[in-house]
Amino acid sequence: MKTYETQIEISASPDAVWHILTKELPRAPETFGLLHFEGDMAPGAKIKIRSEVAPERTFALRVQTFEPPGRMVWTGGMPFGLFTGTRSFSLTPATSGCTFSMKEVFTGPMSGMITKSMPDLTPSFIKFAEALKIKAETQ
Template sequence: MRAFATSIDISAPPDRVWQVLTDAPTLAGGGFGILRIDGSIAQGQTFRLWSEVAPKRAFALTVVTMEAPRLMVWTSGMPFGLFRGTRRFNLSAHGSQTRFDMRETFTGPLAPLFGRAIPDLQPSFDTFAAALKRHAEGAHA
């Protein structure tokens, strides 16, 4: 199973971080490594996302879990679970800060085959976390 993860401490309450994390226009225009999002980030919704990592490919993502302001899960993949990506966002309060954790795992019978074609997503995960921190703390530059 191939996976990528990042974590960061953010000097803002979970509600504020959640507000940024679920705002599609901010994610698409705020240095998150996301070029465009069509649709809304809401429970049960499917939206399309274009990333800087693969700018010519739209990823159809479904929000399968949304427990504000602590947990959100997006999934994407092939029918019958042949290949699935699951991205999990966790927010936990620690005093006046929020611990943000993001992890994506790739599973299914075809994961070994497709996993080799997935580029190193670690830099884009770290970019996403840093942008979330900047926006949630109020420094957008």
């Protein structure tokens, strides 16, 4: 099981950060290291993204969990659970705003083989979190 994650303190309310994550990200994905975003951030919605990490590939995902303003989960992968990526976003209230966490876990019988050929997602996770922080703290 391969996991990538990042966490950052943001001096803005969870509601403000949630708004950016669910409303502004789809309209300006390039701000967050995404080349393309299609779909709505809503429970059970299907979304498609292309990222700077793999610009030639479109990832078809489903918004599995949508609990404003604290938690959202995207899932995608291969049929029959052969390979699944589960990306979770969480916002936890903190004294000076909130803590944003993003984590992706890859599972399934083919995950070992597939994740060996994947680039390190850590830099893109950090870029995403820092862009969210800047956007939230400058609005």
